[in-house]
Amino acid sequence: MKRYKQLYPLICSKDNLYLAYKKARKHKTLKPYVIEFENNLKENLVQLQKELELELYEPRPLETFILRDPKTRKISKSDFRDRIVHHAICNIIEPLFDKTFIHDSYANRKGKGTLKAIKRFEEFKQKASQNNTRNCYILKADIKHYFDNVDHNILITLLQRKIKDKKLINLIRIILSNHQTRNRRKGMPLGNFTSQFFANIYLDELDWFIKHKLRVNYYIRYVDDFVIMDEHLEKLEDYKTQINQFLKENLHLELHPEKTKISFLKRGVGFLGIRIYPHHKLLAKRNSRKFRKKLSLLITKYQNKQIEYDKVYDTIEGWIAHIKHANSYKLRQRILTPYTDILSNNLSTKEYNKYLRDHSKKNIESIKS
Secondary structure, three states, rough: OEEEEOOOHHOOOOOHHHHHHHHHHHOOOHHHHHHHHHHHHHHHHHHHHHHOOOOOOOOOOOOEEEEEEOOEEEEEOOHHHHHHHHHHHHHHHHHHHHOOOOOEEEOOOOOHHHHHHHHHHHHHHHOOOOOOOOOEEEEEEOOOOHHOOHHHHHHHHHHHHEEEHHHHHHHHHHHHHHHOOOOOOOOOOOOOOOHHHHHHHHHHHHHHHHHHOOOOOOEEEEEOOEEEEEEEEEHHHHHHHHHHHHHHHHOOEEOOOOOHHHHHHEHOOEEEEEEOOOOOOOOHHHHHHHHHHHHHHHHHHHOOOOOOOHHHHHHHHHHHHHHHOOOOOHHHHHHHHHHHHHHHHOOHHHHHHHHHHHHHHHHHHHHOO
16 A cells, blocks of 8 residues: 655645635635634734644644534534644545545545435445345444544554654644543544544445445445445344444444344435435435524524525525435425515525526627527
C-alpha cells in the first residue's frame, strides 16, 4: 500500500487554506462569526497559516449543545477557524482514502448520499428476491454509540497506513483530543467535519471484512447504519454473529442489541427515513412529524421577518428531494397545502436565477432563429 509523505506543507499552503475557508463558510455567509472572520480575512488566514507551519496551532474549546429531534444527540461545534483547519486537512487526504473505499459506502462522499443509497437498496432487493419471486430477509444493523466509542489509537493506526507524515498525524491527534470525554482516548464529536470523514476510514475495515471475508453480495452502509440482504435467514444470523465479533476484536465496537434486527422484506424495512416494501416505499412517520414541526416553526419565523423566504424554500426543496422516491404525493399535499397562501406569492433566489437563465436562453434562441 502506498504511503504519502510531505502532506503537511500542502495543508498549510495559502491556496489550500483559502479553499478551506470558502468551504467552511458555505451556506453560512450571514453568520456573525463568519462576518467577523472576514472583516480581517487576510490577516486571519495568515495567522492561521503561521500557527500551523510553526506547529503552534491549538483548537478552541468546542461549543456543545443538545438536539432532541428525532432523538437526543450531543452536538459539538468547532470555532470557525478550526473548521477551516478541518477542511484543509480533508482537502488533501480525503482523495487518498476515498478511492479505496468500497462502492456501497454512501455517507459523506461526493456523488453518494441518502438518495443514492435508497436507489441501491431498491436494486439489491430486486436481485436478492429475484424480482420478488423468493423470500428476502434483511439484516438492519446499527453500531452502539458509534461516535462515542471510536478508539483514537486504532484510528491513528488506520491513518498511518497511508500517511507517513508525523506533523500531520500530530495535528490530527490534537483535533481528536480537543473532544473532552470520560475516556480521552475515545470518541469523536458529532458536528465536526473531520469526524464525518474519519468515520468512513474507521468503518472501512468493517466494509472490507463484510465484502471480502464474508463475501456478502448485497451490503450497503451509511455511517454506522448498514443493511445486508439474503434469501436465507440462517445466513444472516451467522453474519450478525461474525460481524459483532469482528467489531469487538478489531474496532472496540459492538452492534446495538435493540436496533440490530433481521426482518422479512414483505413486512417493510426502515432505511434512512424511508420504510421500504417489495412494491412501494413510505416516509417514516417520525420523519413526517419532524418536518411538519420544523416547517411550522420556519413559517412563523418568516412571518415575523426573522428569516428570509430563501431559508423556507431551501428547506422545502430539500425535504421534497428526499421523499420524492417514496409514495408521498398525498403526504406532501397534506403538509404543504395549509401554507399555500403564505408562500405562493414569493420567489426564492434559486427560482429567480433559474427564471433569468431560462429567459436568457429563450432570447438567444429567438436571435438565432
